[in-house]
Amino acid sequence: MVDIFIAPKKNKITEISVNKVKKKIIKNNNSEFSKTVYKKNVNILTSFKLKPEGISFRDQGADEKIFLFLRSHLVTNVPWVITVFIFSILPIFGFILFNNSFVPFTLPLSYVFVLFTFYYLAIISFAFISFLNWFYNTSLVTDERIVDIDFSDIIYHDVAITKLNLIEDVDYIQTGFIRSFFNYGDVFIQTAGEKMNFDFLAAPHPEKVIDVVQNLMGGDKDVI
Amino acid sequence: MSFDVSYLMDALKPFVFFKIGIVSLIFLFVIFQIIILNQVITMNKTLIQKQSSEGLKIFSYILLLLTISLFLIALAIL
Numbered sequence: 001m002v003d004i005f006i007a008p009k010k011n012k013i014t015e016i017s018v019n020k021v022k023k024k025i026i027k028n029n030n031s032e033f034s035k036t037v038y039k040k041n042v043n044i045l046t047s048f049k050l051k052p053e054g055i056s057f058r059d060q061g062a063d064e065k066i067f068l069f070l071r072s073h074l075v076t077n078v079p080w081v082i083t084v085f086i087f088s089i090l091p092i093f094g095f096i097l098f099n100n101s102f103v104p105f106t107l108p109l110s111y112v113f114v115l116f117t118f119y120y121l122a123i124i125s126f127a128f129i130s131f132l133n134w135f136y137n138t139s140l141v142t143d144e145r146i147v148d149i150d151f152s153d154i155i156y157h158d159v160a161i162t163k164l165n166l167i168e169d170v171d172y173i174q175t176g177f178i179r180s181f182f183n184y185g186d187v188f189i190q191t192a193g194e195k196m197n198f199d200f201l202a203a204p205h206p207e208k209v210i211d212v213v214q215n216l217m218g219g220d221k222d223v224i
Numbered sequence: 225m226s227f228d229v230s231y232l233m234d235a236l237k238p239f240v241f242f243k244i245g246i247v248s249l250i251f252l253f254v255i256f257q258i259i260i261l262n263q264v265i266t267m268n269k270t271l272i273q274k275q276s277s278e279g280l281k282i283f284s285y286i287l288l289l290l291t292i293s294l295f296l297i298a299l300a301i302l
Contacts, residue, residue, distance in 0.1 A: 042273060042276075043275075043276065044273075044275075044276040044279065054273065054274040054275075055271070055272065055273050055274070056272045057270060057271050057272065058269055058270050058271075058272075108239070110301040110302060111239070111242070111243075111246070111302065113301075114246060114250075114294065114297065114298045114301070114302060115246065117294050117297075118246070118249070118250060118253070118294060118298075121253070121287075121290060121291060121294060122253070124287065125253075125256070125257070125260070125287060128260070128283065128284070128287065129260065132260075132263075132264065132267075132280070135276075135280070136267045136270075136271065138271055149267075149270060149271055151267060154259060154260055154263050155259070155263075157263070157266070157267065157270070159270060
């Protein structure tokens, strides 16, 4: 019987190369995906992130998307880090100066232990509070509003919110060598709301912040 | 009529005031740590950042526990 159709034999080499290309594409896609996720996930030291993931705030709407996440630049933490470092090594100098005792008078060992532990606990607490001051001073720009969370010295916190359509003017100031070098500055947002001014102090990439806010004010949600 | 004040003299041994001072300072520090913990919990409700928020809460719990331990140790050994 005459064959009407004969299926062509599969070329093994072509098949293998096609599979290889497929695997490469999948691999590349995965790495791109993981890179994107990594890039967008906000970690504990993040100070600037466009379209952040893994972050939300109280009273956030179900459809409300966060477009910008801001904290003061990481460099602003340097002063307290230096202070903590100096106070941490201070007892060593005490031991050298006061002949194997970190205070200039004689104390029983139990007192030395308690004072020493208390001293370092106080330093750790100071560092922790300073970090919290930086960590919780956050600003968020969503597609509907701007949220400014102020937190200072443990006992004060203030959450201010304004709608994007109430914003009247956005500007930034970047002065000084360190600010220019690390590219951060103060962003000021004037509103027609009850709270007249919103300020993002020491915000990284202030020019981008302004771009994002202006784009969102104009209804352009493609901010990246 | 005379009063026996010898027990007072015993109480005013060296380091007694120092001891009371240190213990009260650590006690105030415990209260301070409780305030920090409360603030962290409050702020974590305002701003929810996955993992980091939990980490900070755990750290403030550890600090509080360490301070309470130090307070108890100070009470016991001073």
